Amino acid sequence: MTGRRWLAVAAGVLSIAIAGVRPAAAGPNDARGEVTASCEFFEISAKTGDKPAIDGELKRVEKKLKKPPFSTWNQFKLLSHSQKSLAKKKAEVIGLKIGSATATLVEIVDKSKVRLTIAIDDDKGKQVATNTTTVDAGDFMIYVHPLANNEGHLLSWTCN
Numbered sequence: 001m002t003g004r005r006w007l008a009v010a011a012g013v014l015s016i017a018i019a020g021v022r023p024a025a026a027g028p029n030d031a032r033g034e035v036t037a038s039c040e041f042f043e044i045s046a047k048t049g050d051k052p053a054i055d056g057e058l059k060r061v062e063k064k065l066k067k068p069p070f071s072t073w074n075q076f077k078l079l080s081h082s083q084k085s086l087a088k089k090k091a092e093v094i095g096l097k098i099g100s101a102t103a104t105l106v107e108i109v110d111k112s113k114v115r116l117t118i119a120i121d122d123d124k125g126k127q128v129a130t131n132t133t134t135v136d137a138g139d140f141m142i143y144v145h146p147l148a149n150n151e152g153h154l155l156s157w158t159c160n
Contacts (some may be wrong), residue, residue: 035088037105037114037137039159043080043096046073046144046152057081061140061156070142073152086116086159098153099123105159112137114159120145122153135159 044058046065052074054062065076079097086092086105094101099122106115113134120129120143128145135141137160145153 035105035108037086037108037116037159039084039086039103039114039116039157041080041082041084041094041101041103042078042154042156043098044154044156045077045079045098046070046154047075048073048150049075051075053077060158061142064140064142069144072150076154094155096120096155099125099128101155103157106132109134116157116159118143118155118157120155129155 042058042061054065054076055078057078058065058076064070065073080095082095084092084094084103086103088105088107091102091104094103099120101118101120104117106117109115114137115132115134117132118129118141119127122128122145129143131143133141135158138158140156140158142154142156145155147153
């Protein structure tokens with residue numbers, strides 16, 4: 001097990017901010033006065049193989065997947081993709097192919113940052129990650145759940 005992999009295992013979750021790709025659009029001023037954010041979630045499987053491969057649907061995060069600690073893998077497959085409108089303090093279930101996840105919008109910070117709490121359970125129902133993170137609207141976060149055989153289960157998300 002590499003030092004980078006061990007760090008991911010020890011931490012239980014690895015959060016990495018990725019450069020933003022979309023302008024901020026979330027905020028507390030929607031028509032009903034509710035605080036909401038529009039978010040996208042990408043469930044990704046990661047492993048090492050003879051030939052590098054990254055699904056085309058992951059183009060927006062491809063640059064980051066090629067850098068450490070993700071560069072220990074060279075094959076990334078999109079398992080699921082979903083979009084959710086999150087309302088403040090209301091947990092939303094994120095459909096995953098492996099396990100389950102919930103996302104809760106904690107707040108919008110300075111009109112341009114999104115604070116979310118994400119909880120991820122494995123396919124046996126055991127919680128493998130829970131984290132609250134503040135990210136610039138349009139930036140990506142990636143949560144990693146290390147699996148056996150040096151594989152990874154990743155959940156990447158972005159909100160605006």
